Amino acid sequence: MSKIKSYISSFRLRTLPLAVSTVLMGNFLASYDGNYNEAVGFLAILTTIFLQILSNVANDYGDAVSGADNMERVGPERMVASGKISMKEMKLTVIVFAFLSLVSGVTLIVFADFEAISLKSWLFLLLGMASIVAAIKYTVGKNPYGYRGMGDLFVFVFFGLVGVLGTYFLHVGTLNFWLLLPATTVGLLSVGVLNLNNLRDVDSDAKSGKRTLVVIKGSSWGKKYHLFLIVGSMLLFVIYGLVCFESIWRWFFIPVYILLVKDLVFVYKNQDPSNLYPYLKKLALATFFLVLLSGVALCI
Template identity: 45%
Template sequence: MTVRSWVGAFRLRTLPLALSCIGMGGFLAANANAFRWDIFLLCVSTTIFLQILSNLANDYGDTVNGADSAQRTGPKRAVQSGVISLTQMRAAVTIFVLLCLLSGIALLFVSFGFDWNAILFFFGLGVLSIIAAIAYTVGKRPYGYAGLGDISVLIFFGLVGVLGSYYLFTKQVSWREALPALSCGFFSIGVLNVNNMRDIESDRAAGKFSIPVRIGKERAAQYHWFLIVGGLLAAVVYTLLNYQTPLQFLFLLSAPMFVRIGIAVSRKPSRELDPYLKQMALSTLVFVVFFGLGLLL
């Protein structure tokens, strides 16, 4: 076991996706003149800890349940390959649960002071996020194996991530902010969909009934186009409802990146899709940055 093994298990390439929803909430808050760096940085640290927790729990759970096997086409996982033991991974999961809680509690007190109603509500959301991160692949009935991962991603990487962080800044939220939250959610599901398309054969063999396993690669590629178009359309509708200058459509510069990935997902065999996981996550972050710049310029 080495530092490199743990860095690999953290799967740092997934962090741009985790930061996208926080970035979107921060940009929306800045547009409402409510941005604060202390809240933003604590949001970032909490989200990073939660994403790494999810990755470690996924590594552990997929190995225990057989989804990470010799037939898997993606990068080797730490527990599956033996560089980190099950006991060590359980300990790491526990550590990151504690880090999530400590960072999250600090965030709530910085944002709300001693408003206990708000603190308890958001603490509950935080605990649900931790449970969702672990229960995706861990336990007797992990919901990821039932094909419910897409719904969880939409909720936590979209609605909760964006609207929750926005509320931490502004102490208010309206239905309009749900539109860019849906954009982040749809693009985040796109990352999961590419992952599940890549692993479609090993997941099927392990009894992991992801969306691609249920509907097949061809329809999963069509589903990916729905996610891309849906994400961009939600941002367009939000911009039209809040239109002031043409610069607000700056986010459309990211559209070719998503289109390129969509074409690749449609044409390439599953075993060649791994590079597009990182590209989809980075494209989502680029979209958020352009969206935010369009709001603020």
């Protein structure tokens, strides 16, 4: 039973609401445009969950191999570094979730009703493979991109652009320019969560050789960067609302902005990195509620 609990802990289920937010945004936007496919909506969420768990277990494994998980780390306990799951067992877990992600992703493409040999099918197959590779290579391998200041870019691309636009395209088969605004909104907020994680772990990351943007640029820069990410996301979604919303009820999500502002104020004033841990969860949940409330408003 303790081993099962260790595996569940390694899945880091608390990260799923943020991961699912990107797909939910794509689903809601497709529904708003009258092109929602229930099978695609469900499979997109399932595939995202598998990919996020894959990323989490690969991160647990990769950080243990590199030494990034050590006694100075502030966050929650990692299973390989603590010895509760062996490296061999975690490596097998990575393989299992890579396989589940692939199967779920291929099934998603099938239900999107693209022609089997069409460019769209091959494009999404390649995107799916890229997502699996990106989830693993964040901290695993000889040159993990998460250790070279590239994590922010990959999170923005896959949690924002690919997640939102890709999900919408699977439903509708086309895209339009204005969809970049909600996609970028979710992407910036997701990078904001990563940035909080990097601000929290800046000292231990620096000592272990994990060169995040915060390690490279410094915590003071990281706070200004956080301001840009959160304020930028808020402004872009307001612009999207002004252009595309036809009813005042579409602004049902605005109360979430209070949570985002509170996050900004605390992060900017905070001097102790260990105090940031609960704010990762708060920002992730604020992102989820922003998407959920805006989605409900779009669909009523």
